[in-house]
Amino acid sequence: MTAQRATRPTALVTGASAGIGQEFARQLAARGHDLVLVARDRARLEALAAELTSRYAVSAEVLVADLSDRGALQAVADRVADPDRPVDVLVNNAGYGQRRSFLRNDVEVEEAAFDVLTRAVLVLSHAAGVAMRERGRGRIVNVSSVAGFIASGSYSAAKAWVTTFSEGLASELAGSGVTVTALCPGFTNTEFQQRAGISKPGPDFMWLDPARLVSDCLDDVGKGRVLSVPGLQYKAVVGLLRVLPRSLVRSRARLVRR
Template sequence: MATALITGATAGIGLEFAWQLAASRHNLVLVARDAHRLDAVAQQLNSVAGVHVDVLPADLGTREGIDSVVQRLSDRDRPINLLVNNAGYAINTRFLDSEIDDQAEALTVMVEAVMRLSHAAAKVMRQRGRGLIINVSSVAALTASGTYSAHKAWVRSFTEGLAVELSGTGASAMALCPGFVHTEFHERAGIDYSGFPEVAWLSAEELVREALADARRGAVLSTPSLRYKGASGLLRILPRFVVRALQVRGAVASTAAGRRNPITTPSQT
């Protein structure tokens, strides 16, 4: 049986990846900070799906946490066939109003950890001639919503470059670019999107199902749903000054509505 390692695996998109991969008979290595929550999820997956589940508590905002996952990915005797770099979060404060240490930790989780884990996994996968890395980016990568957009733009560009480097090796990489997804992401960040229309939202189930289908056909970029494919296409062709103006307009509207955070983050990991 193949083995998948998933970061941010106890909630939202990561948890849905765990369930769908377990249903397709993947053994799992689950990574998150909360050891008790990891154990509970592992027991549920093992009981329901009958797959082997290992847990690896690690804080990817620290070098020690990253190194512990890198060590597992580098173990050639227990190969990882699929890596899902999903861990991430939003900071509910504008860049200049936030603490720089908080911003640096977010950068570590969503950029440095993705780079180091991808590097460790890809080296083994290239040598074995098979394997897949899915890095969770976002439609926000095409917007101008602060450091979150910057992190996700880096993930998108980095993954495309990695896919080029792995071409012809039997291993591959794909960037998943979600829009708004019904998870606890926004609630945990203290961001109120209750006023957004339901049509803007995807379920984690449909998102992951389409992402895995895209991966099977060898896609390098996956943007689930026609509406977000359309939105991404529009964002790519709009002049950047228009994209920035839309961001300013959204910030003003959010502030006028009394929301805590005027920064739009249309993704959750």
């Protein structure tokens, strides 16, 4: 192993097989990070690992895991906390699309979504926060959503939790050398909508480019920002949502989807 490889930082990205997670993996590799790629689809992960290894001369480890399974989640947490193979950047990106509203959905599906969207973020952030604080450096990125600022079912509630949790963890880690950033995108041109079985809503100007989104987020991470809201349109939306009466936000929430 060369000295260069031994000192290269490592980033672990969940939900890395597609969409925003895949874009994080590509851009972190381009910035000189080795990767640990986490998702359920082994074939996609191995194809991405081969691409990143060939294009950027980094190492790319594949870790297949369904984060709604507690045993699989613990295996990822153990990898995050491994002192012999430190993770310098954690990106909690794994998603869970919902086709139905809360009361029309099976509660087992809601529980699985809850585990992926909130419990996995909690468990992996704890593993990373403890390990990174001991080393005096690290970055945690939790992918939330503009949906967290509205009131639109359990997905919206989960993302509100992710944002508030990230803010609290950032305060707890202040001065430690470890930063926490909640990324709050709006509509983004990925396969998320297709895989969730959701039709594409909203006008074209409200849709974000994933490459620009991730680039802007990584710049915000470098600046130590706790909240990263990509796009002027969504900065305006979030600013408005924070001052509007909650009764009005609730009445309009049915019109808004991530």
